[in-house]
Amino acid sequence: MATLLPFECRWGIMATGWIASEFAKDLLAPPSTRNVSDITHRLVAAASSSSLARASDFLSLLPCHAARAYGSYAALVSDPEVDVIYIATPHSHHFANAMLALKAGKNVLCEKPFTVNAPQLEILMKEAKKRGLFLMEAVWTRCFPVSIEIRRLLKEGEIGVVKRTEARLDFCHEPLGEKYPGGEHRMVNPKLAGGALLDLGVYALTWVFQTLYHDLPEEEKERSEPKTMGVMQMYPETGVDADNVVVLQFPHATGVASSSIFVSGDNAPSARFLGTEGEIQVIGPAYRPEGYCVIRPGKEEKIVPCQIPGKGMFWEADEVARCIRDGKLESEIVPLNESLVIMRVMDTVRRQNRLRYPEEIETTVYDEEREDVLEILSGSAE
Ligand SMILES: NC(=O)C1=CN([C@@H]2O[C@H](COP(=O)(O)OP(=O)(O)OC[C@H]3O[C@@H](n4cnc5c(N)ncnc54)[C@H](OP(=O)(O)O)[C@@H]3O)[C@@H](O)[C@H]2O)C=CC1
Ligand SMILES: O=C1OC[C@@H](O)[C@H](O)[C@H]1O
Numbered sequence: 001m002a003t004l005l006p007f008e009c010r011w012g013i014m015a016t017g018w019i020a021s022e023f024a025k026d027l028l029a030p031p032s033t034r035n036v037s038d039i040t041h042r043l044v045a046a047a048s049s050s051s052l053a054r055a056s057d058f059l060s061l062l063p064c065h066a067a068r069a070y071g072s073y074a075a076l077v078s079d080p081e082v083d084v085i086y087i088a089t090p091h092s093h094h095f096a097n098a099m100l101a102l103k104a105g106k107n108v109l110c111e112k113p114f115t116v117n118a119p120q121l122e123i124l125m126k127e128a129k130k131r132g133l134f135l136m137e138a139v140w141t142r143c144f145p146v147s148i149e150i151r152r153l154l155k156e157g158e159i160g161v162v163k164r165t166e167a168r169l170d171f172c173h174e175p176l177g178e179k180y181p182g183g184e185h186r187m188v189n190p191k192l193a194g195g196a197l198l199d200l201g202v203y204a205l206t207w208v209f210q211t212l213y214h215d216l217p218e219e220e221k222e223r224s225e226p227k228t229m230g231v232m233q234m235y236p237e238t239g240v241d242a243d244n245v246v247v248l249q250f251p252h253a254t255g256v257a258s259s260s261i262f263v264s265g266d267n268a269p270s271a272r273f274l275g276t277e278g279e280i281q282v283i284g285p286a287y288r289p290e291g292y293c294v295i296r297p298g299k300e301e302k303i304v305p306c307q308i309p310g311k312g313m314f315w316e317a318d319e320v321a322r323c324i325r326d327g328k329l330e331s332e333i334v335p336l337n338e339s340l341v342i343m344r345v346m347d348t349v350r351r352q353n354r355l356r357y358p359e360e361i362e363t364t365v366y367d368e369e370r371e372d373v374l375e376i377l378s379g380s381a382e
Contacts, residue, residue, distance in 0.1 A: 009042070011082065011317075016047075016050075044082050045068040052070065083106075086138070090193065091186070108135050143318070166257075168286065169259045171260065189240075203287045209342055229249075242262050271286060
């Protein structure tokens with residue numbers, strides 16, 4: 001009997017910072033450790049905009065001996081062996097970097113938040129569609145089996161009708177002054193589109209949208225874009241938001257999403273789905289759910305821990321591989337339109353709080369010279 005070989009997805013990694021390295025390690029973990037046998041991943045190449053040596057160093061720490069190192073992103077997107085580019089640069093650069101990859105004919109998985117604003121994302125979506133390429137925001141959380149399981153439970157009425165979702169991501173683990181000296185770190189740097197909302201709030205909003213919007217019938221989604229009201233407290237040194245609370249009014253339910261670098265996380269659940277017959281709580285941080293708890297009046301609490309054999313980024317990579325294998329241009333788990341609606345919500349909250357980034361990174365104009373402009377702007381040019 002013929003055995004079907006797994007589909008091999010060939011990756012190029014753009015940038016060599018922290019998350020690029022975490023992603024690469026997960027990508028190269030044997031799929032069997034998570035009971036996956038239909039696809040495999042190969043890391044074909046990685047590029048650094050700083051130097052070729054940095055890309056080589058990055059690869060030398062990984063078990064991928066034949067992978068090629070490039071000293072520019074342009075060289076990476078020209079590699080004919082690469083099927084999909086994973087973009088792991090700061091927020092400010094996503095639009096230009098994704099355009100570079102799409103224009104070179106590459107499928108794209110782009111780190112969160114997708115872009116600086118919704119109009120930039122609309123341009124990326126048009127470009128991908130025009131070229132018949134796959135495009136997805138790397139909201140890895142959505143691809144966790146536990147997220148899929150929670151969505152199923154809510155859909156099946158485990159806690160009745162969900163009337164409110166509350167989600168939060170508070171990320172102050174150290175005194176702020178020590179963590180972000182000089183305000184240069186991407187978390188607080190306006191030139192890199194920093195701030196709690198774009199960096200962390202996107203996860204809290206993801207839980208609101210996965211539970212109050214994702215499973216609505218398509219024809220209902222258009223009239224269900226929520227009314228949005230958000231407040232922010234600013235990081236004094238740089239003027240980006242350090243703390244925010246966003247209230248979303250859907251026709252059928254309410255969402256509250258908050259995120260902060262001022263507040264330290266505690267043991268409270270990172271998300272609560274409140275229904276007419278009980279609630280489900282997410283255990284673990286909003287970006288990396290480790291389990292859930294079902295609470296119903298008069299019944300025993302049910303705690304369900306979920307195993308994560310690694311960091312958990314392989315599940316989004318698996319989703320990308322399967323979509324590419326099946327010729328899909330977008331993922332049903334992380335749909336483009338949902339990323340766009342969330343981006344619009346973040347635009348609204350920024351407008352309400354007068355948080356605007358430098359024009360050079362809010363722009364919807366793309367030209368190849370932009371790469372240099374961005375480097376000068378963020379002070380990273382050598
Ligand atoms: N999914 C998740 O859990 C996480 C996602 N993220 C997201 O990943 C992205 C990157 O975050 P992270 O890895 O922490 O950031 P890092 O600062 O560690 O890395 C960013 C990399 O981008 C490249 N880069 C290109 N231009 C610039 C520039 N002007 N300034 C700084 N870096 C530049 C650099 O790589 P090179 O020099 O090689 O080109 C740099 O190493 C962000 O979008 C962030 O929101 C971050 C953390 C967790
Ligand atoms: O995406 C993220 O996840 C949580 C943190 O590790 C990180 O700062 C943020 O960018």
